[in-house]
Amino acid sequence: MLCFKNIIKNYPSRSGNELAVALDDVSFEVKEKEFVSIVGKSGAGKTTLLRLAIAQESPTTGQVFFQGRDVHKIKKSQIPKLRQRIGVVFQDYKLFASKNTFENVAYIMEITGAEDKEIKRDVPQILNIVGLSSRERNFPNELSGGEKQRLAIARALIHRPEIILADEPTGNLDPYNTFGIIRLLVKIYESGTTVVLATHDREVINTLGKRVITLDGGKVVRDEERGRFVL
Amino acid sequence: MFISLKRVIKAGWKNFVHNIGLNSAAIFITAMVISLISFLFILAAASQILISNVQEKIDVSVYFKEDVSSENILQAKSEISGLPEVKNVSYVSKEQALEDFVQKHKDDPVLMESLTEIGYNPFLSYLNIEAEQAQNYEQIAYYLKNGEFEDLIDSVDYNQRKEVIDKVFSITSVINKIGIIFSIVLGSVAVLVIFNTIKIAIAGSGEEISTMRLVGASNWFAKGPFLIQGLIVGIGAFILAFIVILSVCWSIDIKMQSIIPSVGAFNLLVSNIWLVLLIQFLTGVCLSSASAVIAIGKYLKV
Structure with missing residues (x-):
């Protein structure tokens, strides 16, 4: 479904004379209806990988395929x-x-051309799933960190995408909210959506028991079917 | 397509309301430009009517020398009548001219006394010539001054009226030139104000715009609302300018009619209403959309 092939991504260093290597010959494939965690220290290249997947950035060399393209x-x-x-x-x-x-979630449906009645039907449903029904009319600055994260997930889910890419979704949350978000992602995965979770949270990975790809210094150092957080 | 257009318009309206202060300033300055252009248009129409009125009233009077006999004058009359440019020629004898003068000024004792003082009929016989078209007068006058009757003619009274026409032309052309310069200056100011309004709106939502792009919004969805915001400014300015021109024309109408009876500002506006509306709408929409497109192109990199 999502395939990274020999990806090298370099950034110019701050001095401008040298190149900083973010990803170094990274190759792996995420299969349909799979839950894959990408782990690594901060700066290991997790976010860069996700940015490459949505064409927010281009690789220095290599290719990223989504559904064969x-x-x-x-x-x-x-x-x-x-x-x-x-x-x-x-x-x-x-x-x-x-x-x-409500509008944050509805916007995604609007850009995909959904009818108003579909928006009115689906948005409250998804907000109910992520537990934000009572916060429909609140603006992001009126929400807690956990609520913002759940809203971000609702927004990513609303148009039933083929794959969810979650970049450190628990990075700013306390343990209680962290596991709430992870339970939500697992629920999404169980409903048949492919999930790619980028995180450096050891406890989360160790409780998931799913495929784990470990990045270190821009390289894939481990790819295990039922992995644990080892660095 | 319709649903996405509706959503982009809604987002554009939100942008407009969000920045209502700046947008109102943009509307005001654009309305000034539109009003000025509309006034120039109405002025051009009014001067056209005025000129054609003056032209209609023009005739050429050919005054014959004292010693020219009425037979000679009548012969000249029949020849001039034969000219294709001439519509009508009437003969006014010395006696008739005196009688007309007395009739006209019988209540003016000073003039009447002067006439008695002179002791003779000071008027000359003349032919009054009307041309088929206003532009023929100059040709007729030239023919009379340089033709076979040159020696019989004392004077040709045409040039004085020509001066009136020239004056109307020159006044309106000066007003037009000043108006055009003002329109260009104000137009540039309007473009700058709208441009900056859109620029501020873009700068204020820069982060949201990049998020829109990341979650899959098309160019149209990201840029469209700013274009709509510009168009709302243009349409607002068009409405305001129309109200301004309507009220100004209405209020100066009576005053204008008292000076030039045949030219009423309000009537002129009403008789050209569709053209005025079109000019105002196009000016508003063109100015605002051009400014918005420039600002979007320069500051909204998606």
């Missing part, structure tokens, strides 16, 4: 269509500050 060869005008097929939960939530909870 090289995402970096897709025409610029077609990139929105690609992104509509992928649900992304961003590390910093990236919620729309000027829209309330």
